[in-house]
Amino acid sequence: MRSSIFAGLVGVSAVGAVKPLVDVSYSKYQGVSLENGITQWLGVRFAAPPVGNLRFAAPQDPVKNKTTIVANTFGNTCLGTGSAASNTSSEDCLFMNIYAPSNATTGHPLPVYFFIQGGGFNTNSNPNYNGTGLIEASNHNIVVVNFNYRVGPYGFLASEEITKGGSTNNGLKDQIKALQWVQKNIRKFGGDPDHVVLGGASAGAASITLLLTAHNGRNDGLFHATAAESQSFAAVRSINESQFMYDNLVIRTGCVDSKDTLACLRGLNATYLQSKNINTPFPGAQNPPLYMYGPTLDNDVVSDLTMSAYRKGNFIKLPAIYGDDTNEGTVFVPANTSSIGESNTFLKDQFPLLTTPQLKQINALYPNNASNVFPNSGAWWRQASDAYGELRYNCPGINVSDIYAATFSRKDIWNYHWDVIDPVAAAAGRGVTHTVEINAIWGPENTRGNAPVSYSTTNAAIVPVTQAYWTSFIRSFDPNTYRLKGSPMWEAWTQGQKQRLHFVTNATAMENVDAGQKARCEYLSSIALDIKQ
Known part of the structure; x- marks a missing residue:
C-alpha cells in the first residue's frame, strides 16, 4: 500500500526543475528522486478502476480526491487469460509509471518515450520495466512512460451484447486514454506533449499499427513517431465473428438463464470470472489458439483490417522503425511438433x-x-x-x-x-x-530478470x-x-x-x-x- 508520507526522498530539486510532488488535478503524486539524477513516479492512476459497471466499458476519468499519494509502488497489473488472480494483479489495474531526469523543467520539456507492453492482448507480459537505463543512455534527455492496459475479455470481449451495453476494444481505448493523459499532464513531469514517440513489443507493436490506422488513420496528435519491435499481425475479427467468445463465456459462468447476460457477467467476482477465463478453439480450428482475445473490427477504433488500412494509406504517416528477430516462432510452437x-x-x-x-x-x-x-x-x-x-x-x-x-x-x-x-x-x-532485443533497448538490468545472462x-x-x-x-x-x-x-x-x-x-x-x-x-x-x- 502507498502511504501518504515519505521520508526517503534523495536530494533537492534544482531551481526551476520539476518538483517530485506533482498535482495532476485529481490527485497529487509524490515522486522519488534517485541518486542517479532521475525521479520516478510509480503507480500513477490514469483512469478510473474498470470494475463493477465499468467492466467491459470504455475507460473513464479518475475520481478526484485530495489525497497526496507517495508514488513509490507499482500498481497492479491487469488480469490475464489463463492465469489466476494474484497479489500483484487485479481488475483495478490502469496505472502508469513515469521516469524523468530530476533536473527536467517545464520550460524546456523533453521528448517522451511511451512504451506499450506486449502479451498477445491476453496478458500484461512486460510490466513495470525500469526506465532509468534509457534515460541514462540518452544523457538525461528523455522522459519514459510505461503503463498497463486491459487484456483478455476485460479488454477485448466483443459481441452484440457488448456493443449495446458496453464497449469494444477497451484495451486499445485504455492506450488512447493513457496517451490523452500524457497530452494533458506530461509537461508537469518535464515531458514534451508535442514530442511523443510510441514504442512497443509484440502485441505492443501490434498496438502501434492499430493506433496508426485507428479511425481510418485520423491523426489526433497523440504521438509523433513510432518504433515497433516484432510487430504482431494476428487476425482481426468482426463483432459477429467474435460472438462465440462471449457466448462461451456466458455458458461457462452460468449466466445463460439471466435476463441480462452482460449484467450477469459484470456481477461476477473477478476470482470466479478468472477461473472461467480460458481460450477455446476458433470456429474451423481444432485446438485453442495461443491468444484468442484481440482487437475487433468495430468500425470505430478499428475500422479496417490492419494490412488493408496500410495498403489504402489510411494510417498516420510518421517516422517509424519496424523490425524482428531471426527466430520469431520458436517460443510459440509446441516443441513436440513431430509431423x-x-x-x-x-x-x-x-x-x-x-x-x-x-x-x-x-x-x-x-x-x-x-x-x-x-x-x-x-x-x-x-x-x-x-x-x-x-x-x-x-x-x-x-x-x-x-x-x-x-x-x-x-x-x-x-x-x-x-x-x-x-x-x-x-x-x-x-x-x-x-x-x-527488448533487453538491450531497456538494458538487461531493467527488464525484471528476463534478460539472457549473455546480455x-x-x-x-x-x-x-x-x-x-x-x-x-x-x-x-x-x-x-x-x-x-x-x-x-x-x-x-x-x-x-x-x-x-x-x-x-x-x-x-x-x-x-x-x-x-x-x-x-x-x-x-x-x-x-x-x-x-
Missing part, C-alpha cells in the same frame, strides 16, 4: 481461415530440414516455427516497410533484423527469439549500441543523430533498396533482405487479407 500434420494444425489453430491450398503452398515455402535436430523437440518444430514466425511477425514488418517507402515515398522508415546469438537459447534450438557478459557490447540508436530516434525521430560513435549509419528502407540494420554483437552492419525471404514474404502478403491480418 507435417501437427505443423499445419498449429498454423490453422492460430489462423483458421487458412485454406488447404494455402497450407500446401506454405509447406512448399518452408520445407522441413531433417538434419535440423534440436534437444527435446519434435522433427517438425523448427519448420512450424519458421512458418509461423514469418507469417505473423517478420513478413508483416517487411511488407509494411515496403508500403511506407514504395507507396508513400517516405525517407524516414528504418527496419532491423535482430540476430544477436545467445549461447543458452542457441544450444536449446530456440535461436534468436521473439522480442529478445551482461558476451553480448554486453550490443547494449550501448542499441540504446544509442533508440534514444537517438526518441530524441530526434532519426536513429542516426546520436548513434554511438563507431556504429554504422542505419540506412533508411527504400523502394529500390530493401535494406535493414543487422544487429550482431561487434559486427552490426546493413544488409539486404535475401531473395528467399523476399519470395516467402511476397506470398504471405498475398494471403494477408484472406486470413484477416
Whole structure:
C-alpha cells in the first residue's frame, strides 16, 4: 500500500526543475528522486478502476480526491487469460509509471518515450520495466512512460451484447486514454506533449499499427513517431465473428438463464470470472489458439483490417522503425511438433481461415530440414516455427516497410533484423527469439530478470549500441543523430533498396533482405487479407 508520507526522498530539486510532488488535478503524486539524477513516479492512476459497471466499458476519468499519494509502488497489473488472480494483479489495474531526469523543467520539456507492453492482448507480459537505463543512455534527455492496459475479455470481449451495453476494444481505448493523459499532464513531469514517440513489443507493436490506422488513420496528435519491435499481425475479427467468445463465456459462468447476460457477467467476482477465463478453439480450428482475445473490427477504433488500412494509406504517416528477430516462432510452437500434420494444425489453430491450398503452398515455402535436430523437440518444430514466425511477425514488418517507402515515398522508415546469438537459447534450438532485443533497448538490468545472462557478459557490447540508436530516434525521430560513435549509419528502407540494420554483437552492419525471404514474404502478403491480418 502507498502511504501518504515519505521520508526517503534523495536530494533537492534544482531551481526551476520539476518538483517530485506533482498535482495532476485529481490527485497529487509524490515522486522519488534517485541518486542517479532521475525521479520516478510509480503507480500513477490514469483512469478510473474498470470494475463493477465499468467492466467491459470504455475507460473513464479518475475520481478526484485530495489525497497526496507517495508514488513509490507499482500498481497492479491487469488480469490475464489463463492465469489466476494474484497479489500483484487485479481488475483495478490502469496505472502508469513515469521516469524523468530530476533536473527536467517545464520550460524546456523533453521528448517522451511511451512504451506499450506486449502479451498477445491476453496478458500484461512486460510490466513495470525500469526506465532509468534509457534515460541514462540518452544523457538525461528523455522522459519514459510505461503503463498497463486491459487484456483478455476485460479488454477485448466483443459481441452484440457488448456493443449495446458496453464497449469494444477497451484495451486499445485504455492506450488512447493513457496517451490523452500524457497530452494533458506530461509537461508537469518535464515531458514534451508535442514530442511523443510510441514504442512497443509484440502485441505492443501490434498496438502501434492499430493506433496508426485507428479511425481510418485520423491523426489526433497523440504521438509523433513510432518504433515497433516484432510487430504482431494476428487476425482481426468482426463483432459477429467474435460472438462465440462471449457466448462461451456466458455458458461457462452460468449466466445463460439471466435476463441480462452482460449484467450477469459484470456481477461476477473477478476470482470466479478468472477461473472461467480460458481460450477455446476458433470456429474451423481444432485446438485453442495461443491468444484468442484481440482487437475487433468495430468500425470505430478499428475500422479496417490492419494490412488493408496500410495498403489504402489510411494510417498516420510518421517516422517509424519496424523490425524482428531471426527466430520469431520458436517460443510459440509446441516443441513436440513431430509431423507435417501437427505443423499445419498449429498454423490453422492460430489462423483458421487458412485454406488447404494455402497450407500446401506454405509447406512448399518452408520445407522441413531433417538434419535440423534440436534437444527435446519434435522433427517438425523448427519448420512450424519458421512458418509461423514469418507469417505473423517478420513478413508483416517487411511488407509494411515496403508500403511506407514504395507507396508513400517516405525517407524516414528504418527496419532491423535482430540476430544477436545467445549461447543458452542457441544450444536449446530456440535461436534468436521473439522480442529478445527488448533487453538491450531497456538494458538487461531493467527488464525484471528476463534478460539472457549473455546480455551482461558476451553480448554486453550490443547494449550501448542499441540504446544509442533508440534514444537517438526518441530524441530526434532519426536513429542516426546520436548513434554511438563507431556504429554504422542505419540506412533508411527504400523502394529500390530493401535494406535493414543487422544487429550482431561487434559486427552490426546493413544488409539486404535475401531473395528467399523476399519470395516467402511476397506470398504471405498475398494471403494477408484472406486470413484477416
